[in-house]
Amino acid sequence: MPAHPAALPAVxxxxxxxxxxxxxxxxxxxxxxxxxxxxxxxPAGGIPSNGRWFTRLYxxxxxxxxxxxxxxxxxxxxxxxxxxLGAMTLLSGALHEFRWAGNELLRRRLTExxxxxxxxxxxxxxxxAPSRVGPSHTPTLSVHAxxxxxxxxxxxxxxxxxxxxxxxxxxTDTPEGK
Ligand SMILES: [Fe+2]
Numbered sequence: 592m593p594a595h596p597a598a599l600p601a602v603x604x605x606x607x608x609x610x611x612x613x614x615x616x617x618x619x620x621x622x623x624x625x626x627x628x629x630x631x632x633x634p635a636g637g638i639p640s641n642g643r644w645f646t647r648l649y650x651x652x653x654x655x656x657x658x659x660x661x662x663x664x665x666x667x668x669x670x671x672x673x674x675x676l677g678a679m680t681l682l683s684g685a686l687h688e689f690r691w692a693g694n695e696l697l698r699r700r701l702t703e704x705x706x707x708x709x710x711x712x713x714x715x716x717x718x719x720a721p722s723r724v725g726p727s728h729t730p731t732l733s734v735h736a737x738x739x740x741x742x743x744x745x746x747x748x749x750x751x752x753x754x755x756x757x758x759x760x761x762x763t764d765t766p767e768g769k
Contacts (some may be wrong), residue, residue, distance in 0.1 A: 605674045606653055606738040610708040613678035613736045616704065620648055620656045621680040621734040629658065640730060645766060648734070652758055655740035657766045661686060661719040661731040667767050669696075669716045673743035673760075677709035677735060684731030685720040694753050714755065717767060735766050 608616075623629055632646045644660040661684070664695045669691065683703050689696040691714040700720060701707060709715070745760040 605711075606676060608631055608653060608676070608738040610676055610678060610710060613676060613738060614680075614706050615709055616654065616656065616736045617678045617734050620736065623648070624658055624682060624732075624734060625712045632658070637726065638730060638732070638767075640728075650740060654736060654738045656734065656736045657710050658682075659733050659735060659767055661733070663719050663721075663730075665749075666718040667716055669714060669747040669749070669755075670744045670767075671712065671714045671747070672709055672737060673737055673745065674711070675737040675741045676711060677713070677737045677741075679707050679709075679733050681724075681733045681735060682732040684722045684729060685756040686731055687718045687720045689716040691715065691717070691747070691749075691755055696749065737766065739757075741762070741766055744763050 593632050603660065613630050629646075629648055632648065633642070638644055638660045639662070641662045643665055646658050647655060648658055669689070681701050681703055685700060685702045685735040687698055687700055688707065689698050696716075702722070703724075719731055722729065722731075742764065743760060745757050747757050750756050
């Protein structure tokens with residue numbers, strides 16, 4: 592065993608991008624949505640007011656970025672992002688995030704302009720939440736960046752012993768749950 596941690600070889604992570612990079616990218620792409628850069632990717636009739644809708648804004652070997660609409664009642668189930676790091680910026684509306692904190696789920700409310708980062712191992716459920724400003728039943732819009740691009744997610748349930756049980760893993764190339 593090396594005498595000093597500095598003697599350990601560097602461990603290569605799954606991506607050269609760090610969470611601060613992904614937060615910045617999510618913010619930049621959110622600005623892109625607001626400025627109309629992605630209008631050509633939006634549905635002709637506007638973003639649906641119910642049901643799940645998302646579109647990929649950008650993708651390369653190390654990154655993919657999505658615009659997601661969360662309609663009232665939408666949830667993701669408790670999930671991770673497999674080997675991907677993630678970050679998001681809320682464009683409008685509100686979300687509740689329920690994050691597994693080791694022995695309980697912690698809730699936080701995210702509103703327009705808020706950001707959140709998802710390190711490796713982050714397990715959460717994300718749900719639409721009513722906005723306290725403007726119409727209360729409009730979809731929430733958020734931009735998500737993942738690196739490496741999302742390829743799989745595992746789903747979990749909290750047991751009666753307040754532990755986490757992984758119930759299934761799905762290959763996916765679409766973001767944030769069901
Ligand atoms: Fe997620």
